[in-house]
Amino acid sequence: MTTSTPTVGALLRTWRERRGISQLELAGRADSSSRHISFIETGRSRPSEEMVLRLADRLDVPVRERNSLLLAAGYAPRYAQTALDDPSMETLREGIERLLTGYEPYPALVVDATYDVVAANRGIVMLLDGLPEHLLTPPLNAMRITLHPEGLAPRIRNLxxxxxxxxxxxxxxxxxxxxxxxxxxxEEVSSYPVAERTGDGERREPVPYIALPLVIEHDGHLLSFVSSIATFNTPMDVTVAELAIETMLPADPATVKYLRSLGD
Structure with missing residues (x-):
């Protein structure tokens, strides 16, 4: 049995429906007409390379998938996928390293599209202290480490x-x-049994948090963090587009005091 390759029109229709917008709305966003959008989706009209990229932008299609749209339309991929260890990525690697180091003693890390850890600072290493070797064997996966019953899960107070x-x-x-x-x-991490928390750590008065915190025990201390995630603006490379920088901001004075004491 042969499986036909989806046309660019079918792929664009799938993305449009996934975003929950009509042909008319997409036409308005792309400075086109609903008739032209319909013709593209049904294969009656072949979009130009510029139109493919414009529609992909208005539909917020991930950079990796924009290459697939271009190929389906008969054009060459526009976005490279460069390995992070490639010499051309040296400036990016150095910038990430400076960013993570500068954030210490607070935890920060960089992950890819499937949450594999690309880089991390000493604040993250501190939180991972004592985890079993099988979870720390590269490639480390942030979701797996956090939710695995042998990982950080038993230490998280608000699991x-x-x-x-x-x-x-x-x-x-x-x-x-x-x-x-x-x-x-x-599917893997959602199937993990919810681990029972071990140890109570220190107790403190409730704190009014500005966002849902990660409340975690470490060496008898109770630490609270709120997470911030940043991505690169207008990336032109698939690898860069799929990187995310997560920084953990202390959510209360006790956490700040403890982390600074470690830094000292």
């Missing part, structure tokens, strides 16, 4: 909330991008 937040984040990403590796990771 049910934090687990729900992470799984919902992955669900949104899966809905936005056609990523089978990400879906496979989601």
């Amino acid at each position: 049910a909330q934090w687990r729900g937040h992470l799984l919902a984040q992955m669900e949104r990403q899966i809905a936005l991008a056609r990523s089978e590796p990400l879906r496979a990771l989601y």
Whole structure:
């Protein structure tokens, strides 16, 4: 049995429906007409390379998938995929290293599209202290380390909330991008049994948080962090487009004091 390759029109229609917008709305965003959009989706009209890229931009199609759209339309891929260890990426690697080091003693890391850890600072290493070797064997995976019952999960005080937040984040990403590796990771980590928390650590008065915190025990201390995630603006490389920098900001004075004492 042969499987036909989806046309560019079929792929664009799938992305449009995934974004929940009509042909008329897409036409308005792309400075086109609903008739032309319809013709492209049904294969009656072959879009220009510029139109493919414009529609992909208005539909917020991931950079990796924009290459697939171009190929389906008969054009060459526009975006390279360069390995991070390539000499041309030296400036990027150095910049990431400076950023992570400068954020110490607070935790920060960089992950790729499937949450494999690309780089991390000493604040992250501190949190991973004592985890079993099989979870720390490269490539480290941030979701796996966090939610595995032998990973950080038993140390997280608000595991049910934090687990729900992470799984919902992955669900949104899966809905936005056609990523089978990400879906496979989601199926794995969502099936982990919820580990029982061990040890109570120190107790403190409730703190009014500005966002859902990660509340985690470390060496008898209770630490609280709120997470911020940044991506690169208008990336022209698939690898760069799929990188995310996560920084963990201390959510209360006690966490700040403890981390600074470690730095001292």
